[in-house]
Amino acid sequence: MKDVAARAGVGLKTVSRVVNGEPGVTAETESRVRSAIDALGFRRNDSARILRKGRTASIGLVLEDLADPFYSPLSRAVEDRARANASLLFTGSSAEVPEREQELVLALCARRVDGLVIIPAGDDHRYLEPELAAGVAVVFVDRPAGHIDADTVLTDNAGGSRDAVAHLIAHGHRRIGFIGDQVGIHTADERVRGYRQAMEAAGLPIAAGWVSMGPTTPERVRVEMARMLGGSEPVTAFFMGNNRVTVTAVRVLADCPRPAALIGFDDFELADLLRPGVTVVAQDPIRLGRTAADLLFRRLDGADEPPRRVELPARLITRGSGEIAPTVV
Amino acid sequence: MKDVAARAGVGLKTVSRVVNGEPGVTAETESRVRSAIDALGFRRNDSARILRKGRTASIGLVLEDLADPFYSPLSRAVEDRARANASLLFTGSSAEVPEREQELVLALCARRVDGLVIIPAGDDHRYLEPELAAGVAVVFVDRPAGHIDADTVLTDNAGGSRDAVAHLIAHGHRRIGFIGDQVGIHTADERVRGYRQAMEAAGLPIAAGWVSMGPTTPERVRVEMARMLGGSEPVTAFFMGNNRVTVTAVRVLADCPRPAALIGFDDFELADLLRPGVTVVAQDPIRLGRTAADLLFRRLDGADEPPRRVELPARLITRGSGEIAPTVV
DNA sequence: CTGAAAGCGCTTACAG
DNA sequence: CTGAAAGCGCTTACAG
Numbered sequence A, B: 001m002k003d004v005a006a007r008a009g010v011g012l013k014t015v016s017r018v019v020n021g022e023p024g025v026t027a028e029t030e031s032r033v034r035s036a037i038d039a040l041g042f043r044r045n046d047s048a049r050i051l052r053k054g055r056t057a058s059i060g061l062v063l064e065d066l067a068d069p070f071y072s073p074l075s076r077a078v079e080d081r082a083r084a085n086a087s088l089l090f091t092g093s094s095a096e097v098p099e100r101e102q103e104l105v106l107a108l109c110a111r112r113v114d115g116l117v118i119i120p121a122g123d124d125h126r127y128l129e130p131e132l133a134a135g136v137a138v139v140f141v142d143r144p145a146g147h148i149d150a151d152t153v154l155t156d157n158a159g160g161s162r163d164a165v166a167h168l169i170a171h172g173h174r175r176i177g178f179i180g181d182q183v184g185i186h187t188a189d190e191r192v193r194g195y196r197q198a199m200e201a202a203g204l205p206i207a208a209g210w211v212s213m214g215p216t217t218p219e220r221v222r223v224e225m226a227r228m229l230g231g232s233e234p235v236t237a238f239f240m241g242n243n244r245v246t247v248t249a250v251r252v253l254a255d256c257p258r259p260a261a262l263i264g265f266d267d268f269e270l271a272d273l274l275r276p277g278v279t280v281v282a283q284d285p286i287r288l289g290r291t292a293a294d295l296l297f298r299r300l301d302g303a304d305e306p307p308r309r310v311e312l313p314a315r316l317i318t319r320g321s322g323e324i325a326p327t328v329v
Numbered sequence C, D: 001c002t003g004a005a006a007g008c009g010c011t012t013a014c015a016g
Helices: A002-008 A012-019 A027-040 A046-052 A071-084 A098-110 A126-133 A157-170 A186-201 A218-229 A243-254 A285-300 B002-008 B012-019 B027-040 B046-052 B071-084 B098-110 B126-133 B157-170 B186-201 B218-229 B243-254 B285-300
Strands: A058-063 A088-093 A115-118 A137-141 A151-155 A176-180 A211-213 A237-240 A261-265 A279-282 A309-312 A315-317 B058-063 B088-093 B115-118 B137-141 B151-155 B176-180 B211-213 B237-240 B261-265 B279-282 B309-312 B315-317
Touching: A002 A012, A002 A027, A012 A027, A046 B046, A058 A071, A058 A098, A071 A088, A071 A285, A071 B088, A088 A098, A088 B071, A098 A115, A098 A126, A115 A285, A126 A137, A137 A285, A151 A157, A151 A285, A157 A176, A157 A186, A157 A237, A157 A261, A157 A279, A157 A315, A176 A186, A176 A218, A176 A243, A186 A211, A218 A243, A237 A243, A243 A261, A285 A309, B002 B012, B002 B027, B012 B027, B058 B071, B058 B098, B071 B088, B071 B285, B088 B098, B098 B115, B098 B126, B115 B285, B126 B137, B137 B285, B151 B157, B151 B285, B157 B176, B157 B186, B157 B237, B157 B261, B157 B279, B157 B315, B176 B186, B176 B218, B176 B243, B186 B211, B218 B243, B237 B243, B243 B261, B285 B309
Parallel strands: A058 A088, A058 A115, A115 A137, A137 A151, A151 A309, A176 A211, A176 A237, A237 A261, A261 A279, B058 B088, B058 B115, B115 B137, B137 B151, B151 B309, B176 B211, B176 B237, B237 B261, B261 B279
Antiparallel strands: A088 B088, A279 A315, B279 B315
8 A cells, every 4th residue: 555655656545545435536646546556456455454443344153064954044144144234254163062162253253253143052151251341242043142141043942842743743643752962952952842841731641762862863863763663652753853863764764664753843955855745843044044143233233232032933844744643553 | 452561561572472372471470461361351353463464364265155055065174174274264155146256255355365265156257366466375166267277176077977978878768858057157068068978979869959058947947847858759868967956857757757767966965865866976065175175275385386177076876766767658 | 635643453573 | 581663554533
């Protein structure tokens, strides 16, 4: 910039004015500056600009896994909102490791992102207190923050699960198995809670072996399904706690001689093309992302209101697998 | 930092040393600085740091659509490599609009990212010349750059397509339809080229109506498939130019009285669970992303070699739909 | 309409 | 072991 000013024979401020399209420069001066810019291949350094101005016009998105089909539309929605607000987007995956989440979040704060959308891996976010105090806007999505008060956007996981299990019960099922993610993950806990509520509301007992929480690996899901389908009181229906588990369940049931009903939490592509089509409780990841980003930019626009907690509904989509009647054993 | 120095009664440089873990500070001084840091809630501003140092320790990834299941594993691979190289990652979607690609790329350059991984939407990248001259490292993935010499990582689209079509021919098909993406998109052009090569190699003519290029909307694909399946010389097999088209094709064929063989370019989740399983030519998006990022960081580590063009193989995965014999009409 | 000075928050190069 | 000065590339607040 100094070089440009020297070459054009003007002051630094005049170059700045031209580069930023500010008024108060004669056409003649401007063209002289422009040719100097071209001749020198000058490109404004936005980092320096940012250092002087308050905002960095960038936000960060920290999620569990960028490649997860549930999170990628959410990311895209956040990105679209960032773009609409003239912000650039940093993204990073925590891989469900709390330390990694924290490391990423703090690295982004050190870059002075204006705000953060976080899908938390950890359950203690007190490490964010100094950042919040310093004015960084933060919105949590999909799961709530731990020990800190911040905007949060969630799906009604328990409600969606209740609907799913009530649907199975309405179709005649009495012995329903649930296989979910690890205890401690908020969504996993909420979904098993909804399952229990629906069973209780229908006056149905839950046998000891019908609930299984743990890693969503195909191996574990296969073992647990085989166990629940065997024995003297086999389940006649499954409610699956997330899309990874559901996909494995579809594979298992495809090879299973006795049909069992199946409802999965989270929709997935081609669920309607399988035979039978897979009935699911669908979240709306795009709306989750959009809502979170909107909340964030409201804060950045100066909204001074207490943290909000938004809960979006989940929707039952019937496609066949959840409407299979119980097999009489 | 100034405040911290004042409070601890030391010089600026000493604070800097403590914050960066540099040697040459007594334990006693260090602890005084640390308590000042805690008391004041000091957080280092990496933007200022970056302004002084050369590198920003950030790279940018510009792709077509963050939510596309083909690109999300690629993104994740780039992200993993960025992390391994202590870099943060900016992501942005061009939505296949060249102007948007350019806008994003230049915004990232203005932030002085160290390098860029680009899945190009446009076919003229001369706008990058000043950036390259200024030392920004750039790697193109999935599609080549236009009018500029840079590292490029591609899949052997024509080769994969030849294999697919040869496979259909080996299974007895003579009339094979191809539905692909818009003419001008490099991958689309290469795939149709492979199709033509395979037909020619087998001495088979290609009727006028057997090749259709255009938007990958379900509506268009349905219309074109119906057209190719009708008439006096209906096709007995389809080769589909990308995953979007393939998915629609599966839907159409599910309702089709006369079975037709199908091979799709690009793998997709659950392809094996459909009946019949969908035979595909699979790219390796993770390897594409990883290779591109590795090339980028080689440059950033100072590798001074002419631009490379890496071509990764595509792999035929047979699952049933591509092994259906032609129906005798 | 135009520009010189001070400063954003750090680091580099140097001197004590 | 420690610190004062200069500077990274820009903008803000002011004066001409």
